[in-house]
Amino acid sequence: MSGTHGTEKTAGPVLGTSTDTVPPEATSATGTPGDKADAIAAVTRVARAALPANGLITDPTELRTYECDGLAHYRVTPALVVLPETTEQVAAVVRACAEHGVPFVARGSGTGLSGGALPRADGILVVTSRMRAIREVRAADQRAVVEPGVINLDVTRAATPEGYYYAPDPSSQQICSVGGNLAENSGGAHCLKYGFTSNHVLGTDLVTPQGDVVQLGGLAPDAPGYDLLGTVVGSEGTLGIATTAIVRLVRLPEEVRTLLVGFRSTDDAGAATSAIISAGIVPAAIEMMDALAIEAAEAAVHCNYPDGAGAVLVIELDGAAVEVEHEYEQVERLCREHGSFEQRLAIDAAERALIWKGRKSAFAAVGRISPDYIVQDGVIPRTALPEVLRAIADLSSSSGVRVANVFHAGDGNLHPLVLFDGEKEGAGEAAEEVSGAILDLCISHGGSITGEHGVGTDKAAYMPRMFTDEDLDTMQLVRCAFDPDNISNPGKVFPTPRLCGEVPGKRKKPHPLVEAGLADAF
Amino acid sequence: MAQPTRVQSDEPQSDPRKAGAQAHGPVPIGSPTARPAFDDEHPPSAELISDCVHCGFCLPTCPTYTLWGEEMDSPRGRIDLMKAGLQGAPMTDSMVQHFDACLGCMACVTACPSGVQYDKLIEATRVQVERHHTRSPGDRAMRAAIFALFPYKRRLRALRGPLRAYQASGLPKVVRRSGLLDRLAPKLAAMEGLAPVLEKREKLPERVPAVGQRRAVVGMLTGCVQGEFFPGVNAATARVLAAEGCDVVIPRRQGCCGALSVHNGRQEEAERFARSTIDSFEAAGVDTVVVNAAGCGSSMKEYAEVLADDPAYAERARAFVAKVRDVSEYLAELGSVAPRHPLEVTIAYHDACHLGHAQGIRQQPRALLREIPGLQLKEIPEAEICCGSAGIWNVLNPEPARELGDRKARNIASTGATLLVTANPGCLMQVSSSLERQGTRMGLAHTIEVLDASIRGLPLSTLGPQ
Numbered sequence: 001m002s003g004t005h006g007t008e009k010t011a012g013p014v015l016g017t018s019t020d021t022v023p024p025e026a027t028s029a030t031g032t033p034g035d036k037a038d039a040i041a042a043v044t045r046v047a048r049a050a051l052p053a054n055g056l057i058t059d060p061t062e063l064r065t066y067e068c069d070g071l072a073h074y075r076v077t078p079a080l081v082v083l084p085e086t087t088e089q090v091a092a093v094v095r096a097c098a099e100h101g102v103p104f105v106a107r108g109s110g111t112g113l114s115g116g117a118l119p120r121a122d123g124i125l126v127v128t129s130r131m132r133a134i135r136e137v138r139a140a141d142q143r144a145v146v147e148p149g150v151i152n153l154d155v156t157r158a159a160t161p162e163g164y165y166y167a168p169d170p171s172s173q174q175i176c177s178v179g180g181n182l183a184e185n186s187g188g189a190h191c192l193k194y195g196f197t198s199n200h201v202l203g204t205d206l207v208t209p210q211g212d213v214v215q216l217g218g219l220a221p222d223a224p225g226y227d228l229l230g231t232v233v234g235s236e237g238t239l240g241i242a243t244t245a246i247v248r249l250v251r252l253p254e255e256v257r258t259l260l261v262g263f264r265s266t267d268d269a270g271a272a273t274s275a276i277i278s279a280g281i282v283p284a285a286i287e288m289m290d291a292l293a294i295e296a297a298e299a300a301v302h303c304n305y306p307d308g309a310g311a312v313l314v315i316e317l318d319g320a321a322v323e324v325e326h327e328y329e330q331v332e333r334l335c336r337e338h339g340s341f342e343q344r345l346a347i348d349a350a351e352r353a354l355i356w357k358g359r360k361s362a363f364a365a366v367g368r369i370s371p372d373y374i375v376q377d378g379v380i381p382r383t384a385l386p387e388v389l390r391a392i393a394d395l396s397s398s399s400g401v402r403v404a405n406v407f408h409a410g411d412g413n414l415h416p417l418v419l420f421d422g423e424k425e426g427a428g429e430a431a432e433e434v435s436g437a438i439l440d441l442c443i444s445h446g447g448s449i450t451g452e453h454g455v456g457t458d459k460a461a462y463m464p465r466m467f468t469d470e471d472l473d474t475m476q477l478v479r480c481a482f483d484p485d486n487i488s489n490p491g492k493v494f495p496t497p498r499l500c501g502e503v504p505g506k507r508k509k510p511h512p513l514v515e516a517g518l519a520d521a522f
Numbered sequence: 523m524a525q526p527t528r529v530q531s532d533e534p535q536s537d538p539r540k541a542g543a544q545a546h547g548p549v550p551i552g553s554p555t556a557r558p559a560f561d562d563e564h565p566p567s568a569e570l571i572s573d574c575v576h577c578g579f580c581l582p583t584c585p586t587y588t589l590w591g592e593e594m595d596s597p598r599g600r601i602d603l604m605k606a607g608l609q610g611a612p613m614t615d616s617m618v619q620h621f622d623a624c625l626g627c628m629a630c631v632t633a634c635p636s637g638v639q640y641d642k643l644i645e646a647t648r649v650q651v652e653r654h655h656t657r658s659p660g661d662r663a664m665r666a667a668i669f670a671l672f673p674y675k676r677r678l679r680a681l682r683g684p685l686r687a688y689q690a691s692g693l694p695k696v697v698r699r700s701g702l703l704d705r706l707a708p709k710l711a712a713m714e715g716l717a718p719v720l721e722k723r724e725k726l727p728e729r730v731p732a733v734g735q736r737r738a739v740v741g742m743l744t745g746c747v748q749g750e751f752f753p754g755v756n757a758a759t760a761r762v763l764a765a766e767g768c769d770v771v772i773p774r775r776q777g778c779c780g781a782l783s784v785h786n787g788r789q790e791e792a793e794r795f796a797r798s799t800i801d802s803f804e805a806a807g808v809d810t811v812v813v814n815a816a817g818c819g820s821s822m823k824e825y826a827e828v829l830a831d832d833p834a835y836a837e838r839a840r841a842f843v844a845k846v847r848d849v850s851e852y853l854a855e856l857g858s859v860a861p862r863h864p865l866e867v868t869i870a871y872h873d874a875c876h877l878g879h880a881q882g883i884r885q886q887p888r889a890l891l892r893e894i895p896g897l898q899l900k901e902i903p904e905a906e907i908c909c910g911s912a913g914i915w916n917v918l919n920p921e922p923a924r925e926l927g928d929r930k931a932r933n934i935a936s937t938g939a940t941l942l943v944t945a946n947p948g949c950l951m952q953v954s955s956s957l958e959r960q961g962t963r964m965g966l967a968h969t970i971e972v973l974d975a976s977i978r979g980l981p982l983s984t985l986g987p988q
C-alpha cells in the first residue's frame with residue numbers, strides 16, 4: 001500500500017474510483033487545516049452536501065446519545081455524527097476528514113464492550129445504522145452480500161428460508177452489526193466448531209482512511225496476494241470503514257441437539273468439557289455458566305436451569321442425524337462420569353431457545369444482581385480452565401469482589417463478570433484491579449487478553465503486557481501503511497499512539513525492520 | 523426508509539437539525555441561563571436510569587429505531603436523553619421530539635435483559651414534558667382535539683356509521699377545526715369494512731347472570747373506543763363470562779379509564795379518570811374487574827402509581843389494581859367449562875403491545891384460542907414490533923404510523939391466515955387500513971368474539987369477511 005495518501009489505491013483491485021458525489025463548492029474549502037473547529041466545520045459542510053438532510057446530527061443533546069458504546073464508563077461526545085446510507089457518502093465524509101486532518105470513528109450498533117466505538121470530541125462518528133440492506137442472498141454459492149449496518153441475526157433470518165444460516169453468533173447477535181463483527185472479529189458460542197468472523201467474511205468494500213474505496217477479497221475464496229482482508233478483519237476500525245461485506249452462509253444442520261447439564265462445581269464442568277473434546281468430539285458449542293451467572297439469568301429470563309447447580313454446561317451437537325446420535329451418547333456418558341447430576345435434552349425449538357436465552361442474556365442480566373459490572377474477556381488454553389477458575393475464585397474471596405463466570409468453555413474463552421456498586425467509595429477501583437488481575441492470570445497461563453471483544457479503548461494499556469515493543473512497532477507499521485495520518489479510530493488498540501511520520505518506538509532509534517531496509521517508516 | 527417524520531408541527535424550523543444548521547463542534551450542555559429539563563416533582567428516576575447497561579438489546583424491537591436507525595429514537599438513546607436532562611440539560615424541542623416519538627409500546631421492556639423499567643421512566647418524563655414544554659400551535663390543536671374527543675362516548679358516537687359526516691357537525695369546535703376528523707375518516711371506513719358484522723349496538727344490562735352454576739361475580743369495563751366502535755366485543759365479553767359461570771356486573775356510570783391521559787403525561791386528567799373509575803367499581807362491589815381492551819387494562823394496572831400522591835386514593839388504588847384482569851388472563855385463570863364448537867379457520871394472533879409487552883399476557887389468549895376445535899393459530903413474524911397504532915400516536919404521526927402498519931400488514935398476510943385476532947381496538951383500526959391498502963381481504967376480530975362464536979356455535983361468517 002502506498003504511503004502518499006490519496007493518489008494511489010493499491011490495496012487490492014479497485015472497485016471503481018470513488019465517484020465524487022460532493023459538489024465542487026463543498027470541497028473547495030480546503031487548504032491547510034486550520035484550528036480544529038474550522039476543520040470540523042469544513043467536514044460538516046461536505047457531509048451536509050453529500051448526505052440527506054436528516055443524515056447529520058449536530059444538536060448537542062442528541063449528540064450525547066452517541067457518547068458511548070456497550071462499555072458505558074468511557075464517554076466522549078462527538079463533534080458530529082453522520083448517518084450515511086451509501087458507500088459513496090461514507091467515502092465523501094472520510095475524504096473530507098483526510099483532507100482536513102479530522103479523526104473519524106466508525107460505529108455499528110454500539111454494542112462493543114471495549115470502547116472501540118468511543119467517539120473523539122474533535123472528530124466525526126460515522127454510524128452505519130442506516131446501511132442495513134441485505135443486497136443478495138446467493139444460497140447456491142453459500143454467500144450473502146450485505147451492508148455493514150445489517151444486524152447479524154438478520155443475515156440468518158434472510159438465509160433460513162433457503163436452508164442456510166450465518167454461523168458466527170455473538171450473544172449480541174440480535175443487535176450487533178456485521179460491520180462491527182468484522183471489525184472486532186467477533187465470535188460466539190458456535191465458533192468452537194465453525195470458527196470466528198474471520199472464517200466467514202470473504203470480501204469487503206473498504207473506505208480507506210484516505211477516502212478511497214477498495215475491494216478486498218470477493219465472492220471466490222482465497223484471493224491471491226497478501227491477505228489484506230485478513231488484516232482488516234479484527235482491526236477495530238483502525239484501517240478504514242467496511243461498507244459491504246460478503247459473508248459465507250452455512251447449510252442448516254440436519255439435526256441439532258441441545259443439552260443442559262447441571263454440575264456441582266465448575267471443576268467438574270471444566271473436566272467434563274476437556275473429556276468431551278479429548279474424545280475427539282467437536283460440539284457446535286460448549287458454554288459454561290457458574291452459580292452467580294445462573295442466578296442472574298434466572299432473574300432475567302426465567303430459564304429454569306437445574307436447581308442448586310454450581311455450574312451448568314450448555315452443549316449443542318449438530319450435523320448429520322446419525323453422527324449427532326452417536327456423539328450424543330458419548331457426551332451424555334462423559335458428563336455423567338464427571339459428576340453431572342442433571343441432564344436435560346431440549347425436546348423442541350422452544351426449549352432450545354429458552355436454554356440459549358439464559359446463556360445469551362447472561363451479560364446484560366447481571367444488571368439484575370449488581371448495579372455495576374465489568375465484562376472481562378480473556379483466553380486460556382482449555383486445559384488450564386479448572387486452575388484459572390480456582391485462581392479467580394481466590395482473587396474474588398481475598399478482595400471481596402464478586403465475580404460471575406460465563407464463558408465459551410470449548411475454546412477457553414473466559415468472560416468473568418466483575419460485580420461492583422459504583423456508588424460505593426473505591427468499589428470501582430477494586431473491581432478494576434480484580435479485572436486486571438484476571439487478565440494477568442490469562443497471560444501467565446499462556447493465553448490472551450481478549451478473545452472476541454477487542455482491545456479498543458479499554459485494553460490498549462494491557463497490550464504491552466502481552467507484546468514486546470518490537471511487536472507493537474511492527475503492528476504500527478501495518479497501521480501506518482493504511483492510515484498514515486492516524487485519523488481512523490485513533491487512540492484505540494495501541495497504547496501510545498504515535499504519528500506515522502515519526503520513527504516508531506520509544507527507543508528513539510529506527511525500528512529494526514527499517515534499519516535493515518526491509519520496511520519503510522511513513 | 524422513512525424520513526424521520528417527526529411530530530407534526532406548523533413551524534418548519536422546529537427540526538433542530540435544520541435550525542442548528544451552523545452548529546458544530548462540542549457545545550457545552552445546559553448553558554447557565556437555560557432551565558434544566560426536569561423539576562424535582564417525580565422526574566424520571568436516576569436509579570432506574572442507572573439500571574441501563576447500554577447493551578442495545580432493546581434497539582431492534584423499537585419501532586422508531588427500526589424506522590430511522592438513529593440512537594436518540596431508540597430506548598437506549600431516550601434513556602440517555604433523560605439522563606442528560608437530570609444532569610441539567612435543558613428541555614429542548616429536539617429532546618421533546620424524541621420523547622414524543624416514543625410509541626410507548628414497551629417492546630423495550632420485554633427485550634431488556636437488565637430489567638430496565640422504561641415504562642416508569644417515560645411516563646415520568648411525559649408528565650414533565652407536559653409541564654415544561656410549549657408545543658407548536660398545530661400540535662397543540664391536534665392534541666386538544668384528541669383529548670376532547672376520545673374519552674367521551676357520546677362524542678365518539680357521532681363518528682359511527684354512514685351518517686358520520688353529518689353527525690360530526692355536532693362535535694365541539696376544537697375537534698372539527700383540528701383536521702383530526704380528516705385523519706380518522708379513512709381509518710374508520712376501512713375498519714367498518716373488515717370488522718365483524720354483528721356490530722349493532724346492543725344495550726347491555728347492568729347485570730348479566732351466570733349460565734348454570736355461578737362460579738364468580740365480576741365487574742366489566744366497557745371502555746370508550748371499544749364501547750362505541752366495537753360494541754359487539756363488549757356483548758361477547760359479557761356472554762362468554764356468563765357462559766363460564768360469572769355474574770357480570772356492568773356499572774352504568776363508568777366513564778373513561780384515562781388510558782390516553784395516563785400514557786401521554788396528562789397527570790391531572792389521568793388522576794381524575796382513575797378516581798372515578800375506582801369509585802364506580804368500588805360501588806359495584808366486585809372482587810374482579812375484567813377489561814377487554816389491552817390499553818385500558820394496562821393503564822388501570824398503573825393506577826397505584828397514578829394516584830400515589832393522593833392520600834385519599836393511594837391505598838384504594840392499590841386495592842383496585844389487584845382486582846384488574848384482562849379478560850383472557852381472567853378466563854385462563856378461571857378455566858373453561860362451557861363447551862366449544864369447532865371453528866374451521868386459520869387465524870393470525872397479533873399481540874397488542876399493551877397486552878403482551880405491558881401486561882406480559884401472551885400465553886393465555888393463545889391457550890384459549892387453541893381450545894377451539896378446528897382452529898389453527900399462526901404466529902406473525904416480527905410479532906414484537908408495534909403496528910404503529912399506539913394510542914393516539916398514529917393520529918399525531920400519520921406517516922411513520924402508516925409505515926409501521928404496512929409492515930405489520932405484510933407480516934400478517936405472510937401467515938396465510940384468513941382471520942386476524944387481537945385484543946385492542948386501536949390495533950384493529952390501525953391494521954385494517956393497512957390491510958386494505960395492500961389489498962388483503964381478511965376478517966378482524968377480538969379474541970373474545972372468536973370464543974363467543976365458538977361457544978354459541980355461530981358460523982365463521984359472523985366474524986367478518988374470510
Ligand SMILES: Cc1cc2nc3c(=O)[nH]c(=O)nc-3n(C[C@H](O)[C@H](O)[C@H](O)COP(=O)(O)OP(=O)(O)OC[C@H]3O[C@@H](n4cnc5c(N)ncnc54)[C@H](O)[C@@H]3O)c2cc1C
Binds near residue numbers: 178
Ligand atoms: C450483552 C452483550 C453480549 C456480547 N456478546 C458477545 C459475544 O458473544 N461475542 C463477541 O464477539 N462479542 C460480544 N459482544 C460485543 C459486541 O457485540 C461485538 O463486539 C460486536 O461485534 C460489536 O458490533 P457493533 O455493531 O455493536 O459494533 P460497535 O460497537 O458499534 O463497534 C465496534 C468496533 O467496530 C468498529 N466498526 C463498527 N462498524 C465498522 C465498520 N463498518 N467498519 C469498520 N469498523 C467498524 C468500531 O469503530 C468499533 O471499533 C457482546 C456485547 C454485549 C453488549
Ligand code: SF4
Binds near residue numbers: 584585587624628631
Ligand atoms: S416504548 Fe416502544 S417506541 Fe418507546 S422506546 Fe420502547 S420500544 Fe421504542
Ligand code: SF4
Binds near residue numbers: 573576577598
Ligand atoms: S436492553 Fe435494557 S439495559 Fe440494554 S440498552 Fe436497552 S434499556 Fe439499556
